[in-house]
Amino acid sequence: MIRKLQNKFIAIATLSMCVMMLLVLGMINSISSIRNRQESSALLQYIANNDGYIPSFQKNEIARGDLDVVLTPETQFETRYFAVRFEDGEVVDVNLEHVAAFSQEDAAEFARSLLGRRDERGSCIVGGRSYDFLVRETGAEVALVVVLDTTRMYNTTVSMIRFSAYVGLIMIGIFFVMVSVLSRRVLKPIIDNIDSQKQFITNASHELKTPLAIISANTEVIEMTAGESEWTKSIRNQIERLNGLIGRLITLAKLQEYGKTELTEVNASAIAKDVVISFQPVFSQQGKEFVHEIEEGVMVQAEDRSFHELVSILVDNAAKYCDDGGRAEVRLAKKGRTMTLTVSNSYAAGEGVDYSRFFDRFYREDQSHNSEKKGYGIGLSMAAEMVRQFKGRITVSYKDGMISFVVTI
Numbered sequence: 001m002i003r004k005l006q007n008k009f010i011a012i013a014t015l016s017m018c019v020m021m022l023l024v025l026g027m028i029n030s031i032s033s034i035r036n037r038q039e040s041s042a043l044l045q046y047i048a049n050n051d052g053y054i055p056s057f058q059k060n061e062i063a064r065g066d067l068d069v070v071l072t073p074e075t076q077f078e079t080r081y082f083a084v085r086f087e088d089g090e091v092v093d094v095n096l097e098h099v100a101a102f103s104q105e106d107a108a109e110f111a112r113s114l115l116g117r118r119d120e121r122g123s124c125i126v127g128g129r130s131y132d133f134l135v136r137e138t139g140a141e142v143a144l145v146v147v148l149d150t151t152r153m154y155n156t157t158v159s160m161i162r163f164s165a166y167v168g169l170i171m172i173g174i175f176f177v178m179v180s181v182l183s184r185r186v187l188k189p190i191i192d193n194i195d196s197q198k199q200f201i202t203n204a205s206h207e208l209k210t211p212l213a214i215i216s217a218n219t220e221v222i223e224m225t226a227g228e229s230e231w232t233k234s235i236r237n238q239i240e241r242l243n244g245l246i247g248r249l250i251t252l253a254k255l256q257e258y259g260k261t262e263l264t265e266v267n268a269s270a271i272a273k274d275v276v277i278s279f280q281p282v283f284s285q286q287g288k289e290f291v292h293e294i295e296e297g298v299m300v301q302a303e304d305r306s307f308h309e310l311v312s313i314l315v316d317n318a319a320k321y322c323d324d325g326g327r328a329e330v331r332l333a334k335k336g337r338t339m340t341l342t343v344s345n346s347y348a349a350g351e352g353v354d355y356s357r358f359f360d361r362f363y364r365e366d367q368s369h370n371s372e373k374k375g376y377g378i379g380l381s382m383a384a385e386m387v388r389q390f391k392g393r394i395t396v397s398y399k400d401g402m403i404s405f406v407v408t409i
Contacts, residue, residue, distance in 0.1 A: 005187065005190070005191075006184060009183050009186070010176070010179050010180055010183050013175075013183075014172065014175065014176050017172055017175045017176075021168045021172060022168070025164040025165070025167075025168050028164065029160060029161050032160055036153045036156070036157055039153070040132045041121070043079060043148055044121070044133070044146050044148050045134065047081060047083060047146045047148070048083075048136045048144055052083025052084075052095045052144055052146060053083070053095060054076040054079060054081075056073070056076060076098070077098075079148070080148070080151075081098050081148045082095055082096050082099040082102060082146075083145065083146045084111035084144075084145045085142075085144050085145075086112075086141075086142065086143045086145070087142050088141045089141065091108045091112075094107055094108060099149060101127065107147075110126065110147070111145035111147065114133050114135055114145050115135060115145065117135070120135045120136065121134050121135070123150070129149060129151045130149075130150045130151045130153075130154040131149055131151075133145065133147045133148070209243075209246060212239055212242055212243060212246075215239060216239050219236060263301045263302060263303060264301070264302075264304070265299050265300070266299065266301075266302050266303070266304045266307055267298075267299060268298045268299065268300040268302070268332060268341070269295060269296055269298045271307055271308050272292075272330065272332045273292075273294055274308070275311040275312050276290075276294070276330055278312075279316070279319060282319050283319060283328060287324070288319070288322050288324075288328060289326070290327075290330075291327070291328075292329065292331070293329075293330075293332070293333075294330070294331070295333045295334060298332060298334045298339055300339045300390075300409050301391070302390045303389075306386050306389070306390075307386075310386045311341065311343075313380070313382060313383045314341075314343040314383060314407075315343055317343075317379060318344070319345075321345060321403075322346055323345075323346045323347060323348050326345060326346030326348075327345070327346050327402075328343075328344065329343070329344045329402075331343075331344075338409070339409050340406065340407070340408050341406070341408075342404055342406050342407075343405045344404040344405075345402065346401055346402055347402065347403040350398040350401070350402075350403050353398065355398060358396050359383075359384040359394070359396075380405075383407075387407055391409070392408055393407070393408050393409075394406070394407045
């Protein structure tokens with residue numbers, strides 16, 4: 001149980017770290033990418049506004065293009081671009097001073113292909129390089145195409161994404177190691193509390209056996225001298241009830257203390273039949289219908305005595321809480337590699353019940369929290385712990401007046 005709690009803490013903490021890193025790095029990369037797009041768009045707009053050229057600036061002179069892109073005397077030399085002007089469908093001017101990857105013919109042909117596009121602005125890949133373009137029509141037959149080489153921006157963005165991914169993975173790895181090393185220290189108060197509770201239950205259970213034995217002996221003496229009475233009979237019933245509670249508390253504490261049970265292949269069908277046979281007189285005496293459908297030869301990975309106890313707890317629970325004159329069912333079948341055990345009983349008062357708490361220790365519904373239905377409120381908790389150790393799953397549901405406990409292993 002402690003190991004499971006520790007693993008869950010590590011998983012939740014690591015997942016939280018992953019989400020946080022994803023959000024932070026994703027935001028940084030998104031802002032960087034958007035900023036690059038804005039800068040490219042501003043440069044294209046600025047070049048188009050100046051008829052396909054970036055004008056020269058005097059030393060120390062600074063200008064601003066659209067979207068506050070800073071333009072300096074070095075901008076015209078740093079920016080790789082070309083522009084092609086068309087009039088009446090013919091090329092009248094090609095500016096190739098700031099690009100080396102295109103000849104005049106290639107630039108003209110490429111610009112002409114962009115004229116046929118619906119988008120006046122966009123991106124494309126040519127020869128392994130990235131380009132942004134702007135098509136501006138200044139008249140009925142006049143058009144200017146500006147193409148900006150954004151390969152450096154694109155590579156910077158890709159490198160930053162790759163670098164941030166590596167950094168994120170390294171940070172998550174370091175965080176995982178640190179949480180794994182320190183998790184037991186962080187959970188130490190909870191672990192100590194759980195250990196103290198288990199130790200208290202075990203010690204208290206053993207300590208209670210002595211006064212119960214003395215009370216039982218004194219009751220025998222009273223019956224020997226004064227005869228059996230309703231008072232001595234009540235005392236014996238309560239002693240038996242307390243002994244049963246102590247036994248189940250010790251069993252539950254041991255189940256949680258040892259954590260893992262050695263699983264072997266057991267005959268689930270034979271065990272279920274044995275339990276059903278032992279409970280048939282109980283249902284008969286109570287006037288309740290008891291039916292069962294148990295598939296032959298169903299084997300399951302479990303522990304023999306614990307599986308017997310699991311089936312007994314569920315059938316005993318059905319016997320206690322089945323409506324008067326009602327019906328209880330036990331079904332066991334195997335589909336593929338999964339065994340399914342279903343124990344159901346009629347339960348008219350089942351509407352509106354909080355079934356999510358049925359496996360909580362000492363939880364019992366108010367209407368049954370009395371001496372008429374003997375129980376301790378820990379049987380289903382024990383069943384849930386056993387199923388967990390069998391690496392299975394137990395659920396409870398209510399439909400058409402029947403409450404059903406389903407165990408899948």
